[in-house]
Amino acid sequence: MSVAHAVPLSATTPATLVDRDLFRGAMARLGAAVNLVTTDGPAGLAGFTATAVCSVSDSPATLLVCLNRGASVHPAFSANGVLCVNVLAAGQQALANLFGGKTAMAERFAAANWTRLATGAPVLDGALVACDCRIAGVQSVGSHDLLLCEVLGVAEPGGQGGLLYFDRRYHELG
Numbered sequence: 001m002s003v004a005h006a007v008p009l010s011a012t013t014p015a016t017l018v019d020r021d022l023f024r025g026a027m028a029r030l031g032a033a034v035n036l037v038t039t040d041g042p043a044g045l046a047g048f049t050a051t052a053v054c055s056v057s058d059s060p061a062t063l064l065v066c067l068n069r070g071a072s073v074h075p076a077f078s079a080n081g082v083l084c085v086n087v088l089a090a091g092q093q094a095l096a097n098l099f100g101g102k103t104a105m106a107e108r109f110a111a112a113n114w115t116r117l118a119t120g121a122p123v124l125d126g127a128l129v130a131c132d133c134r135i136a137g138v139q140s141v142g143s144h145d146l147l148l149c150e151v152l153g154v155a156e157p158g159g160q161g162g163l164l165y166f167d168r169r170y171h172e173l174g
């Protein structure tokens with residue numbers, strides 16, 4: 001089967017797409033790492049839990065973060081233009097729930113200890129790995145902005161063991 005390249009997403013006929021619940025059920029079976037994505041800068045401190053994060057290219061070092069434009073944190077990420085992807089380690093499920101709910105921002109950040117790398121975005125103590133990034137490009141698709149993030153620095157803040165989100169639950173690895 002051949003795949004058409006460079007076809008605009010808007011050219012897809014909506015009537016051929018599966019509905020939201022069927023899609024979410026399918027995505028619940030696609031396990032993913034759990035991340036706290038943080039930012040700081042002129043628009044202030046913000047952070048949210050994200051599973052829609054992946055590697056894009058190693059040259060230049062680039063990763064993708066998908067952020068819902070309706071999230072309260074969206075304006076801060078847009079304005080600050082920098083972020084840190086903190087990959088959660090086994091045992092950090094409580095932080096994932098805190099940053100994935102409607103908790104006030106000060107309360108989210110008060111629950112852990114943080115350092116900074118070059119961009120000033122918060123780096124989580126005990127994360128498995130942290131990627132300090134500048135947002136190099138943004139593409140909107142449906143409800144989300146696709147943030148293309150160039151990685152300026154990497155830290156290993158001491159966490160051990162992985163944390164996956166699969167079948168609507170957290171699972172520890174190793």
Ligand SMILES: NC(=O)c1ccc[n+]([C@@H]2O[C@H](COP(=O)([O-])OP(=O)(O)OC[C@H]3O[C@@H](n4cnc5c(N)ncnc54)[C@H](O)[C@@H]3O)[C@@H](O)[C@H]2O)c1
Nearest residue numbers: 023024025027028051052066068100143144165167168169
């Ligand atoms: N990519 C995302 O934005 C995303 C991912 C995971 C969870 N969430 C949030 O957490 C809530 C609970 O998630 P759940 O996994 O327990 O159950 P769920 O049934 O709401 O979602 C199942 C899966 O569908 C995908 N998904 C959920 N909401 C999405 C969205 N708005 N856009 C794109 N993909 C989406 C995710 O892969 C998720 O794990 C969701 O309702 C959503 O608010 C959002």
Ligand SMILES: Cc1cc2c(cc1C)N(C[C@H](O)[C@H](O)[C@H](O)COP(=O)(O)O)c1[nH]c(=O)[nH]c(=O)c1N2
Nearest residue numbers: 048049050051052066067068071072073099100101
């Ligand atoms: C396990 C899990 C995974 C994700 C989320 C939640 C949870 C629990 N959320 C939702 C996001 O974290 C939530 O909207 C934030 O709390 C932001 O909330 P406010 O709108 O700022 O209150 C989320 N949102 C998003 O835009 N992209 C993502 O990849 C994810 N992934």
